[in-house]
Amino acid sequence: MPFVHIEMVEGRTVEQKRELAKRVTEAVSEIAGVPAERVHVIFQDMKKEDYASGGTLVLDK
Amino acid sequence: MPFVHIEMVEGRTVEQKRELAKRVTEAVSEIAGVPAERVHVIFQDMKKEDYASGGTLVLDK
Amino acid sequence: MPFVHIEMVEGRTVEQKRELAKRVTEAVSEIAGVPAERVHVIFQDMKKEDYASGGTLVLDK
Amino acid sequence: MPFVHIEMVEGRTVEQKRELAKRVTEAVSEIAGVPAERVHVIFQDMKKEDYASGGTLVLDK
Amino acid sequence: MPFVHIEMVEGRTVEQKRELAKRVTEAVSEIAGVPAERVHVIFQDMKKEDYASGGTLVLDK
Amino acid sequence: MPFVHIEMVEGRTVEQKRELAKRVTEAVSEIAGVPAERVHVIFQDMKKEDYASGGTLVLDK
Known part of the structure; x- marks a missing residue:
């Protein structure tokens, strides 16, 4: 604990997730x-x- | 806000999700x-x- | 199944939740x-x- | 109700999930x-x- | 990891949660x-x- | 979107949440x-x- 769930529309790269995990x-x-x-x-x-x-x-936007 | 999460067994079509998103x-x-x-x-x-x-x-039912 | 989770800022009445549960x-x-x-x-x-x-x-808005 | 959500890193077999569902x-x-x-x-x-x-x-560990 | 979320209608005792946490x-x-x-x-x-x-x-049942 | 859910054991102050919301x-x-x-x-x-x-x-730790 703590648990952080981050929901995003697909398309972010592994590198973005790596950086996000670090900063958050x-x-x-x-x-x-x-x-x-x-x-x-x-x-x-x-x-x-x-x-x-x-x-x-x-999808329709 | 509000946030609505809808969990369903896979198999609904995009059209069903389109209609559900609208009605909900x-x-x-x-x-x-x-x-x-x-x-x-x-x-x-x-x-x-x-x-x-x-x-x-x-799966087993 | 299906499971629908609805997150809202507090303040809705039981009557609103009653109606929402029915319609959803x-x-x-x-x-x-x-x-x-x-x-x-x-x-x-x-x-x-x-x-x-x-x-x-x-709270701060 | 009750609803039990189990988040795990991917890789467990259907058999493990079968057994887990039963025991939980x-x-x-x-x-x-x-x-x-x-x-x-x-x-x-x-x-x-x-x-x-x-x-x-x-992934990086 | 793993993370297990258990949603139940309120009313279970701390002792029930103690036992559930252990068994799960x-x-x-x-x-x-x-x-x-x-x-x-x-x-x-x-x-x-x-x-x-x-x-x-x-509530209404 | 994105949606970030942060689960923590209770006890953090509003000021900590204010700062966390800003930084995240x-x-x-x-x-x-x-x-x-x-x-x-x-x-x-x-x-x-x-x-x-x-x-x-x-609670028991």
Whole structure:
């Protein structure tokens, strides 16, 4: 603990996820006062047909 | 906000998701009193080997 | 199955949740082709200090 | 209800998931006092590039 | 990792959660082949007005 | 989108959440290439009797 779930539309590279995991872990560790190795970051990619805002699929925008 | 996550066994078509996103957004916007463009709907498909009810995988039913 | 999680900032009444559960269940049952009694709807209220958009807590907006 | 979501790094076999669904359902049914057929278990596999602990992707460990 | 989220209608005692955490951790550790100390179990209680099945709040059943 | 859910044992102050929301939003916006106002951060506090690692509730540690 802490557990951080990050949902994004698919398309980010492994390098972006590498950098995001590092930066988010640093922020959570520093501010929440928890050792970095106890911070878990989980990425959940969403397909464009699986995410809608305003009632319209991103696929159709 | 609001965020709506809908988990279903895989197999629904894009057209079904299109219609679901529309209808669910309308209901949430109208009843919760939030502009439709601020309603987010996320579909999470489950493989048949990833969902069990009664202790049995849907795959095995 | 299906499971529908609806996250909203706290403040909606039980009556609004009653109506939302009904309307969302109808939509999911009809469009996804699943009997209504197998549709589960879960509301998750967020306190104003627990939700931020644009980097600012709703509490501070 | 109850709903049990189990997130694991991908790689477990269907047989492991079959056994896990059975054992977890038994424990929840027995201890929470709910009929087994009302216990839902959902597996969510994480790719190695989608999970980081200590700021490092499992992919890079 | 693994992470286990267990959603139940509120009302289970701390003792039930203690026993559930133990039994579920044992099952996951044994079957998924992961040391017990790396298994995380999170309980999420649902109020009766926050969970509906068949379009009806548990509160109203 | 993106949506960031941060689960922590309860006890962090509003000020810590304010700072976390700001820093996590900056990191996600910059690295994922999304305007900050489209980044949503949701905090989910866990009671000590609702989180276990290694089969033991934090409450009992």
